[in-house]
Amino acid sequence: MTAAALTRPAAPPGPVGLLIGSDRITATSAGTHEHLYPATGAPNTTVALASAVEIDLAVTEAARAQREWVALTVDRRRDLLIDLADVVGEHLDELAALNVHDYGVPVSYAGTALLLERFLRHYAGYVDKPHGLSTPVHGSFDVNLVEREPYGVVGVIAPWNGALAVAGSCVAPALAAGNAVVFKPSDLAPLAALRFGELCLEAGLPAGLVNVVPAGPDGGDALVRHPGIRKIHFTGGGTTARAVIRSAATNLTPVVAELGGKSANIVFDDADLDAAAMLSAHQGPLMQSGQSCACASRLLVHDSVYDAFTERFLAVVGAAKVGDPFDPTVGFGPVINEAAVDRILGAVGEAVDGRAGELLTGGHRIGAELADGYYVEPTVLGNVDNSSNLAQLETFGPVVSIIRFSDEAEAVRLANDTPYGLNAFMHTRDLRRAHGVARRLEAGSVWINTFSDMAPQGPYGGYKQSGFGRTGGLDGLNEFLQIKNVRIAMG
Structure with a gap:
């Protein structure tokens, strides 16, 4: 970074x-x-x-x-x-x-x-x-x-x-x-x-x-x-x-x-992993520093591509340029205030201490010349328990949980296992799977091989809470x- x-x-x-x-x-x-x-x-x-x-x-x-x-x-x-x-x-x-x-x-x-x-x-x-x-x-x-x-x-x-x-x-x-x-x-x-x-x-x-x-x-x-x-x-x-x-x-x-939301982002084994990693990084911890109701904060990744995808995802997150929000080359900025810093780092600390997941990167406040601002490192935790607070509660910050799944049915079950239902995302090249899974996801919007690109022609809103x-x-x-x-x- x-x-x-x-x-x-x-x-x-x-x-x-x-x-x-x-x-x-x-x-x-x-x-x-x-x-x-x-x-x-x-x-x-x-x-x-x-x-x-x-x-x-x-x-x-x-x-x-x-x-x-x-x-x-x-x-x-x-x-x-x-x-x-x-x-x-x-x-x-x-x-x-x-x-x-x-x-x-x-x-x-x-x-x-x-x-x-x-x-x-x-x-x-x-x-x-x-x-x-x-x-x-x-x-x-x-x-x-x-x-x-x-x-x-x-x-x-x-x-x-x-x-x-x-x-x-x-x-x-x-x-x-x-x-x-x-x-x-x-x-x-x-x-x-x-x-x-x-x-x-x-x-x-x-x-x-x-x-x-x-x-x-x-x-x-x-x-x-x-x-x-x-x-x-x-x-x-x-x-x-x-x-x-x-x-x-x-x-x-x-x-x-x-x-708000706690959107699932499903990466199937047939996905374009490079494109999925890029889109997932920006839809997750990078865009608005994760401060978005549309943040894809739960990454559900198929067992067979978990390691390959995670490596690519961390590389994209690690390459993000952090700093001056007025610099058009900067892709990652601060969170809103000091209270948000404390809340976000508190949620990460609770997850790490409670062994709800493995900290792969981030988890700290950014110091040096950015110390006076409200900068939190893009944070990724792997092998996260979907029932943990980290996976169930809206963090509203640059924090993403990666969760494994073994088959389509488990992916849908994990995606729907949350009180929220604003957005869902998936990455697949299988058109039949894309249609079938989208109909089973409890979310107001489902984005397939893309990010949450709101358009005035499309209705936007949530299910459940x-x-x-x-x-x-x-x-x-x-x-x-x-x-x-x-x-x-x-x-």
């Missing part, structure tokens, strides 16, 4: 304000959060946090803007979303840099800005397409219409590791469906989301249609409990999701939840539309 020296362009000067309507609000009763740059641990900027007061103001502004939005013709709304995609496309480098500031993701992996643009273009095309249908009614000549209408104001809650991805997969379809949005990014990573809100204004969207309100737990709870919020889309962890659902129950507000509801595709649009039946008597 090689290291790159640290550099850092200037972050936005603080305090960075909330975006409500067309105003930046820097003075709130919730105060400010000191944002730390994960690569150095040094202060980056200060960010204003929303309290219940600002949440109420944002919902009021959104309700006014939503009425203005749906009063526009569908052609005009479509064109404005296309204009927004154009503006985002013109600011991809800026948004990518803000992503790096937000959570230290290497700029080489900061492609969520491009994903945002793609989602905007995709859903702009749905604005002027029919969303309803008509059906015959038994024993009658009545006209029976089934229509889809916007909820009004929706709340979108994003995690720190993917605000722009959530803006694309959730805010874009919400707007296309005719809603206004109160968008709450994490206080740990709010900068790219706030800039997206500004770009909405620059593109000509009505002020207040997209309000961006970084907030801590109290502000998030105020958003979920607000009676003016008609639906919540939450992306994050299971513990927080339970709190969100309990709070949303106050007003019986429906919730969509895209949660990985959540419910979908983003992407027509299913993702329908999450932001409610159904109305209209029947007209004809005689």
Whole structure:
């Protein structure tokens, strides 16, 4: 593993304000959060946090803007979303840099800005397409219409590791469906989301249609409990999701939840081992330092190729360049904060001490010139017990377990033996096996001989404790539309 020296362009000067309507609000009763740059641990900027007061103001502004939005013709709304995609496309480098500031993701992996643009273009095309249908009614000549209408104001809650991805997969379809949005990014990573809100204004969207309100737990709870919020889309962890659902129950507000995963990555004996090792390393410990719900953190490898694959996999992991996230040649960056370092290393230490697996590489904090940042070595453990905490609990860091299997049935059993079901991966050249195994895997998405390359055309979401509801595709649009039946008597 090689290291790159640290550099850092200037972050936005603080305090960075909330975006409500067309105003930046820097003075709130919730105060400010000191944002730390994960690569150095040094202060980056200060960010204003929303309290219940600002949440109420944002919902009021959104309700006014939503009425203005749906009063526009569908052609005009479509064109404005296309204009927004154009503006985002013109600011991809800026948004990518803000992503790096937000959570230290290497700029080489900061492609969520491009994903945002793609989602905007995709859903702009749905604005002027029919969303309803008509059906015959038994024993009658009545006209029976089934229509889809916007909820009004929706709340979108994003995690720190993917605000722009959530803006694309959730805010874009919400707007296309005719809603206004109160968008709450994490206080740990709010900068790219706030800039997206500004770009909405620059593109000509009505002020207040997209309000961006970084907030801590109290502000998030105020958003979920607000009676003016008609639906919540939450992306994050299971513990927080339970709190969100309990709070949303106050007003019986429906919730969509895209949660975590403990994804299995199956390497069969007929796989291209070089390609599988490369894809598995990047889908596992390297991409976003493993801080992704889509992280393939459980590698299931056939006995006959276990040693050959593991050798290749460790070689790819060991060749990763670690260091300055702003260096486009760097492929591995820091984790989000000091607490994450402690949690990740604690999970590895527990596994090693409990003999749940054999430590093959990593397992320590990276020191020297990177010591002040939150860098954890890419960590791989072999011959891991699938029933161990390491294999069952989401580590959310650069840690991968390698587990042996002897046949297809055992691979499927091990893959499904987890409370999660967001993604599954497999590597095989056998088309019949690919289809057959995919149908038996308990996961919302199955990726075969590839990585989790999200596209706006495909629905994305989980089984089991990985959540419910979908983003992407027509299913993702329908999450932001409610159904109305209209029947007209004809005689």
